[in-house]
Amino acid sequence: MKRTSLYSTAGILLITLIVVLVNLIANTRFFRLDLTEGKTFTLSPASKQVVGNLQDPLTVKVFASRNLSPQLGDVKRFLNDLLSDYRAYGHGRFRYEFIDPSTSDDLEKEAQSYRIPPFQENVWNKDQLELKKVYLGAVFLYQDKQETLPAVQSTAGLEYNITSLIKRLTSQQDRTIGFLTGHGEATTGENLRQVSQVLQSNYKVREVDLTGLDGVPDDIDVLLIIDPQSEIPDADKLKVDQFIMKGRPVGWFFNKVDADLQRGMARSRLLKIDEWTKTYGFRVNEDLVADLSSEMIQIQQRAGFFTIANTIKYPFFPRLNRFNKDHSITANFEVASLFFPSSIDTTLAADKEIKLTPLMFSGDRSMVEEGRYNINATRKFSEAEFDRAYLPLAAALEGPFDSYFAARDLPTDEDGKTILPEDELVKKAPENTRMVVVGDGLFLRDDYLSNPSNVLFLLNSVDWLVNDTDLIALRTREVKMRPLKDIAAAQKQVWKTVNWFLPPLLVILLGLVYWQVRRNSRTREI
Incomplete structure (x- = not known):
């Protein structure tokens, strides 16, 4: 018993040490594994090229309320990760900051001066659903020009929107x-x-x-x-x-x-x-x-x-x-x-x-x-x-x-x-x-x-x-629409028949297996 207890204690200490080491390494080494088919959560080569070609500093001010709903909180975290990726490829010319306008009247006025308005969202407070005024928008400042994302409420198309804004700001001509x-x-x-x-x-x-x-x-x-x-x-x-x-x-x-x-x-x-x-x-x-x-x-x-x-x-x-x-x-x-x-x-x-x-x-x-x-x-x-x-x-x-x-x-x-x-x-x-x-x-x-x-x-x-x-x-x-391919009428009938009869047959088969297992266990007990 003592030896078993010793092994258990050693195992716990080893696991704890591994977790600590992994966290220490993670603090100094950035690593992300994107398993999506289109690498949706990885900065695209086009975005890397656009931000890498910046000639002057580009500043992004994100006006985001602190206490957002879980859904908008996820959007805020995704936006932060995305801007961090842009900064990594911006050669020091891409900067961003998050600002909570609710902490100051001046900050609210600044947000509205950039045409970033507050909007209403449903939040839970003490088991009650309430309407709350929140901010989640961004302004991009480059030279004497600016472009705004007034309300970021979804992650869909966010990288495309940001890269488009940067291209417009840095473009030398308007086509x-x-x-x-x-x-x-x-x-x-x-x-x-x-x-x-x-x-x-x-x-x-x-x-x-x-x-x-x-x-x-x-x-x-x-x-x-x-x-x-x-x-x-x-x-x-x-x-x-x-x-x-x-x-x-x-x-x-x-x-x-x-x-x-x-x-x-x-x-x-x-x-x-x-x-x-x-x-x-x-x-x-x-x-x-x-x-x-x-x-x-x-x-x-x-x-x-x-x-x-x-x-x-x-x-x-x-x-x-x-x-x-x-x-x-x-x-x-x-x-x-x-x-x-x-x-x-x-x-x-x-x-x-x-x-x-x-x-x-x-x-x-x-x-x-x-x-x-x-x-x-x-x-x-x-x-x-x-x-x-x-x-x-x-x-x-x-x-x-x-x-x-x-x-x-x-x-x-x-x-x-x-x-x-x-x-x-x-x-x-x-x-x-x-x-x-x-x-x-x-x-x-x-x-x-x-x-x-x-x-x-x-x-x-x-x-x-x-x-x-x-x-x-x-x-x-990010736009993947994959309609089902049309099949011949005979094939449709086959699949309809399979869908009608296969589920009950599987239930019957599982019932027979369960009955046989119970029967065998009773036989062994006797």
Whole structure:
């Protein structure tokens, strides 16, 4: 007994010594193990690069109340750890401090001067739920500029938001995204409000109407053409063409079929745009792509005297899960949604020394409809109709694009004079000129913007177009949407049967095992 007691005491002392040594080492050595798939809790290479390139000191003031709820307390600790990581890679130029505004009226005034307001949260006090005024926000100060995170209430996207703030503070120029208007395009003030608001976190945004202008304004860094409804006249084509010839990037997002789901009717959209875009190495085909993997819509159906709302899958709203993982725009994508999309002819670029990279594809059970379109929501599809696979629906292009007007007459004004003197026409773009094309303009509109991945696609596309890809991987690594893959009807029936009968069979089997064990133990006792 004495020897056993001695061993127990020695074991306890040894364990205590090990714990003390581990704590001493931990105080001098920083170590963190991140087992998440996307390394969510590890500072990304993009963030390390951005903070490592600071030329002047950057100060972060975090205004945080002391007694927060457990949920916000976790957010506060995560923010502290994250800022500590930034400081570790900031080469002495990144500093931060936590301030409790509730300790002083002056500190409260300082927080509010940085536009960090208090907000209400529910906290438990003596077994009662109370509303309490708290602070949890931060201001970033760099040179004579400042950016604010007014209310940090979640860890989701926090690293992306901080790195974006630092990039804005340290950027030497403000890039401007132009939205082409004048031909029925979607506009930032009417039906592109959400994407416009998101873009404004990193860029300036404004609409561009070419009427009366000599060309696309020089301060426009990227031109987006989203969902035009009518033909773009040659005068405007020339202005956009010469914008491209200067090496400026363009994003094309348009449907070739005008579809009305409410009326169940569709017809070709007379954009007369094919010859223009074929010059640049692509064409959006005049078709509709449907997919068995699709979004749900709600329809009204009659059942006797009643009208019933039913939710059904609608193949002309394909839910995509096949992406080019080798391109930065879609490398981390898992899902996106398109609406009445058209496929893209990718065979034209090879003859023009243009590098075309497909980005998004339909699934392995797709269908193409041409000529006469039947988009009625109650249409009965057969699986045999879905005999196509992996149709390209979006692409990135890069190369020395030819001018559409290199071998054409230049458009003239009302007096018969050419809008641009022929000797000033640029006929070849620089080799690094970029474009993105999607056979759908609806997927960015407010009334169709149900999938957050659609906004991410536009953000990634714009970043790639301006050749600023630092934030792309960081933006998408926290967004993981993995929809279940569709399976054949026979497989569904098999799994339904298994789910019906397997649980009770397992219960019966466990009962038999338990009964046999009890029986054996009684036999041994006898």
